[in-house]
Amino acid sequence: MWVTSSCNAALTPTSVALGNFDGLHLGHRQVVQPILNRSTFEPNSATVSASGQSLRSNPGKDQNSESKHPATCNNDSASNSLSGLTSDADDRPYSTVVTFDPHPQEFFTGQPKKLLTPLAEKVELLAAMGVEQLVLLPFDRELAALTAAEFVEEILVRQLQASRISVGLDFRFGRGRAGTAVDLQSIASSYGIDVTLAPLYSCGEGDRISSSAIREALASGDLRKAHQLLGRPYSLVGTVVGGQRLGRTIGFPTANIELPPEKFLPRFGVYAVQVLIKNQAVEIKDPSFSYDWKHPQSPISGKASDLSILSGVMNVGCRPTVDGQQPTIEIHLLDWSGDLYGQTLSASLVEYLRPEQKFASLDALKTQIQADCDVARKVLSKPT
Structure with a gap:
């Protein structure tokens, strides 16, 4: 799996699952599932980098272009070969999870946020699922200032060349968290991008599956419930x-x-x-x-x-x-x-x-x- 904090270094085109994904619980997996390329499932390798070179040609993408929010940390020493990321069709989108680092809540509050899955664990879990790429968007003032429409145009369309997007129904994005999942669907449709809205899930006892609920269960020592929610x-x-x-x-x-x-x-x-x-x-x-x-x-x-x-x-x-x-x-x-x-x-x-x-x-x-x-x-x- 290719991991990068630079959109300019991302493998494109992409099929994107978008969110924070702390814990990668059962609900998160339903968001990731629609973008997986099962025919290329190869959960045994990963290359982790803050930046890197594309592993196959990216027709239509100017590697020297600059984004309004570049999210860049250019590094030419990154590995340029990966096992398990080959395809007969060069234009097949890479299954890509896009998330934020640091967590937006940590950025806005200034308080460190305790995570169910720190980055190294998240990389391993995603690779095991068959995800081909993880893009870590540096969450800073510049990114936080983008409107919902600007985020779609700059990050998802121009930088990542997304052909499909999957989010949870409760997903919020853009300046002031003004954009909803339905807004994303509407904005992306103008670029011809399909957006899958994953419904909110509950476990067998009716508890909504969420990272917060898992933290509460762990804090009380209720491992059975935490296991149910995490899967x-x-x-x-x-x-x-x-x-x-x-x-x-x-x-x-x-x-x-x-x-x-x-x-x-x-x-x-x-x-x-x-x-x-x-x-x-x-x-x-x-x-x-x-x-x-x-x-x-x-x-x-x-x-x-x-x-x-x-x-x-x-x-x-x-x-x-x-x-x-x-x-x-x-x-x-x-x-x-x-x-x-x-x-x-x-x-x-x-x-x-x-x-x-x-x-x-x-x-x-x-x-x-x-x-x-x-x-x-x-x-x-x-x-x-």
Whole structure:
């Protein structure tokens, strides 16, 4: 998958799914579905870049043209070849998700927004779906000032050469969020562009599927509801870093996980988790970073049969027994030992076991951890 923050570097023409897509929940997937090119589904590679060169010729697009909102970060060192992005028809549109970075809410409030799917996770999820391109529009004052009509003309028509657009029925865009999904349909029709309006979806219990509802469920420890709305378990993905090694001294060594700072944390407490040791992770360090990525089959793509999924107990919290101050993520893998430092773990939350609590002694903590492990084994041994 090709990822770029420059419209000038985007592969065109495009078939566009437009939105924020935080969480890539079941409702989001209905927005993305109409733009997928199933005949070219190749969910095993990605090139991440802030800019780059087109991988096939783009008839009718002036690569040197300047946009009123260029969203550019030109970089000629980006990779110019990708596996899985070839077609017999050069004019077949690239299935493209267009989103905003930072999240518009973060831009307008000035407050960092906690995300269900930070960029690296979003890249992996979209690649697993078969999306060929992710365009990250830098959300700044210039972009925010575009009217709905200007956004369509400048970004979707002239820069991305969109031939089809898909949005959720509640999508808003343009200056002051004045444009509606119906407005988009009307404006785009004047350019001969079809717009699909995905309806709002609810889960089996009648709860509307939304990123906000998922955050609320996670904040309360309701993993069943979060799973229903997401269509998959919520996961914490991060790198194993050094810690105080206290767990090792009481017989329960833990892997300390460093998450992206913008990652949304679930309710503090202890969880039964399934853990995947990932061979590679999407890594995006700065605007000029490029990365050719081939991932193994993974639970994200629903094809985990050839992988070893480990069972574990995870604590999310501040470790009050040892007077911890900052939230930490610690995972104890059941019946497994080895060196994990520097590796990337993906922990899927299966069941919330108990709230975080302060114990009178390390012996009391040790006894409780053993009890947590016993419960986790029973939970994780149940057929899914």
